[in-house]
Amino acid sequence: MLRNKNVWILLTGEFIAGLGLWLGIIGNLEFMQEKIPSDFLKSLLLAAGLLAGIAVGPLAGRLTDQYSKKAVMLISGFVRVISVIFMLIAIQTGSVWWMLVFLVLLQISAAFYFPALQAAIPLVVDDKDLLQLNGIHMNVSTLSRIIGTAAAGILLVAIPLKAVYLLSMAAYLILFGLTWFLQFEEKQKTPVSKAGGQKQGFKDVFPVIFKLPIVMMTLILTLIPLIFLGGFNLVVINISELQDSSAIKGWIYTAEGLAFMSGAFLIKRISYKISPYKILFSSSMLIGLSQLMLYFADKPVLTIIAFLMFGFSVGCFFPTAATIFQTRVPRDFHGRFFSFRNMMDRVFFQVVLLVTGFLLDAVGLQYMSVMFGGLSIVLTALFFIRSRSLRALSENERSVS
Secondary structure, eight states, X not given: OTTOHHHHHHHHHHHXXXXXXXXXXXXXXXXXXXXXXXXXXXXXXXHHHHHHHHHTHHHHHHHHHHSOHHHHHXXXXXXXXXXXXXXXXXXXXXXXXXXXXXXXXXXXXXXXXXXXHHHHHHHHSOGGGHHHHHHHHHHHHHXXXXXXXXXXXXXXXXXXXXXXXXXXXXXXXXXXXXXXXXXXXXXXXXOOOGGGTOOOOGGGHHHHHHHOHHHHHXXXXXXXXXXXXXXXXXXXXXXXXXXXXXXXXXXXXXXXXXXXXXXXXXXXXXXXXSOHHXXXXXXXXXXXXXXXXXXXXXXXXXXXXHHHHHHHHHXXXXXXXXXXXXXXXXXXXXXXXXXXXXXXXXXXXXXXXXXXXXXXXXXXXXXXXXXXXXHHHHHHHHHHHHHHHHHHHHHHHHHHO
């Protein structure tokens, strides 16, 4: 698999684009901190970009299935490059409105790019290599996040904010160039109206999901990690305040990132011994237990252990879930499916963020952790029971036939 030119293009592009993305994110925070005093207004500005991405999700999914995935990735990559120009204008003029244009274009680009990328991965390697590639791809993404945030913090002290965004633009240009060199076979896209019998609507993906119980259950199970991830930064800040230590934040991010990479690296070997379904349910249960452990968030050692457990669990969970989606959902629906999943994750992420903020004020970190951990474990147990009943029913139907 690692001799495949397309694999190296995707991994290199992901790393470089990740560096550009995190340089831009840290730059956004710096610009908003200078221009917008209200935290609520900052959240509204960021939410506007996310809502734009959600709004174009159905169109992105439909076009990804109807046209060349490489073409969709190229066009969205070009829009991403252009978006940085508006951020440079915002810095030059000091206008928040130009930053809003930048955020909207960036999120619209992401709404097209990531479903096309997820749909392209199964076309690049054989099904037997998908789990390994998904794990490596997520490790590269995590590594770019760690290096990108560290580099941004150093660069903001050393060079002007405009130069940071120029580096971000350069990263996006390199990604755009690398995408040109992707070569994989796609079925000829022949958009036909519904009267002609071919389904091309975004809503057509829902019957497909409902007919595949394992896909439906995996889709719902992916919400369990988001219960933790949605308010991750708020939780880290509260732990830092609870322990009266700013250093703990760095230890938490490092522990979680390294554990995630370990899980994503080892998942291929784990999958030889454990079925994908057991991996998903075991990982979900460990995520719930790691949340429960944060009841002892005032103790540094137990805090680090909780985040190590969480990082390793999601490192196993997400590559496994991605592989199930890529292999079980018919490829003609990949664009619409991954676009729908992207929209669902974004909406749920925002809801969890708001709920986390409310609960942190209302009951505090430790009791909130017990509530979220208990909810994750109960949901995992219910889905596990439901999964066993579905498999038993399927086996009975086979024996009857």
